[in-house]
Amino acid sequence: MSSTAGHALALRGLTRRYGSFVAVRDVSLNVESGEFVTLLGPSGSGKTTMLMMVAGFTEPSEGTILLDGRDITALPPERRDFGMVFQGYALFPHMTVAENVAFPLRVRGLGRAAREEKVRAALDLVQLDRFADRKPAQLSGGQQQRVALARALVFDPALLLLDEPLSALDKKLRGELQEELKALHRRVGRTFINVTHDQEEALRLSDRVAILDHGRLVQQGSPLELYERPATRFVADFLGRSNFLAGVVREVRPGAMALVAGGTRLVQAVAYGAPKLALGTPGLLALRPEKISLLAEGEAADTEVAGEIAAWSYHGTGFALSVQTVDLGLLQVALPAWRAPIAPAEGMAVRLGWPADASVPVAEDSHAA
């Protein structure tokens, strides 16, 4: 299994129960060869449970796991040949950095010379060649993390599994290591499956993100797709921030529809082939704060609403406004600070507007679990 290409993983109807509690519910997911996939979800959503099932430490209650089409559901972890970076790294404290990295080679019975060469190459890869003789306790958090990466990659694993690999690091180091991880993925060309609850990390690193909520896979797609076209209220809220606009469908035309909320008409573009809402039914739209503009005198937009600034704050790059409206409640608006059309003040009357393709229809969440 030590070809240079990555391997493809397929999860089919994976379920894990603890007593009557369902930690992971009927998840199906394809991970293509060489892809960087992130499992993203809030605490307790079942991410670790998923990863542990893939790694072989937790047995699925139902479902199968396929590696390159071969069923590996019953294979014990040591026979799966997956590299794994644990939360907290799990480096062996009684071994030096080099011995840690050599461990997977040693248990595979590799000869001394081959072992040393591979260890050196792996430590080079993560720029730790100078630290080979140190013990893990003598390394910084970021260095330990890289040892864990080197150890997980040194035996050319079929798959690299990462459980919150960066969560123990401070924000700045986390940013640096995100870049390194991404570069590493490009260099080694293997299949990576990463787990995180940090949405920013998921967006920055992944080719594809799978979002979990209460053990369900609620949506998967590229970071751009997920951010621009969230399918449910949960996804829109968890990835970035969103305003939610509730209304009743009053008009359905090809390519667009209109919802009415009180006296406000919400014009919504509908992508070709997207399911249409029926006339007279309630609908929910998600709208990103940065897609709302402040309308000048006489300026028009597909949807327009008047309101009053209830609160505002300044963030260097922009202003965050909370605008109270009659029909849509409180709307969050992100306004670029550079050449902002107004100097915000509490109580100031403003007119907001956005184009028909700024918002997206989303489904209400269904956790009647």
Place this chain on the structure above:
Amino acid sequence: MRRDLGWWALLLPAFLLMTVLYVAPILQVLAISVTEPTLGAQNYNRLLTNAGVQRVVWTTLRIGLLTTALALLLGYALAYVIALARPAAQRWWLLGVLLPLWISVLVRAFAWVTLLRRQGLLNQGLQATGLIDAPLPLVWNEFGVVVGMVHYMVPYAVLPMLASMREIDPRLLAAARGLGASRGTVFGRVFLPLSLPGVVAAAVLVFIFSLGFYITPAILGGGKTLMAAEWIKLQILDLVRWGMGAMLATVLVAAILATLAVFSRVVDLRRLFGARA
């Protein structure tokens, strides 16, 4: 400086008590060993010349080492099972291990006698099943002494090893398996090395205890297997050879201190005696 002095003054009563009740008697024993019956090292010379003394020292060492080895082996297996058990089960296991500690050593020694003697439960059981024709000599010999001592020492072996095992991060074991190690390799390359400090601590504790055993060998040895403590009692109370008794007592103390000195380089002794490092 003056404030420091004040703190030290608070320690003074305890220090005096220790000196009077503990250090002084030991020094007195040391003094007796070089003055009785006459001034000089003649008692210590016996250590080199007298076969009787040598046999006692050898028996004590042999039984001590054997007890240590067996208690460690049994204790390690027990500690391993306890460390890997579920929390609820752990509590019952621990209770089972600690229970014997609350039973008098005398009671336990006699219990072993009734189990192991010629007409005892074990011999009768074995004879009834036809496995043996004549009763086995299980007690009033070295075998009986070792059984009794191992039984006494196992809890002391379990506790430091269990403490050491509990400090091992379970994720390390999972990580090792995930990296391709079989269960056996995980044990040999990760679990065992990481639990070694506890093993060394347990070894020191059990060995030192074993050197000074008195009641268990006295009862289960039946007077034939003489260990140091019983021999000292014999010299002083029965033969009134104070010098010889004091000599071996001093040697015993020296041996214990030497063991501690050697192993203090390997393990943290504060941990051995219960203080958290």
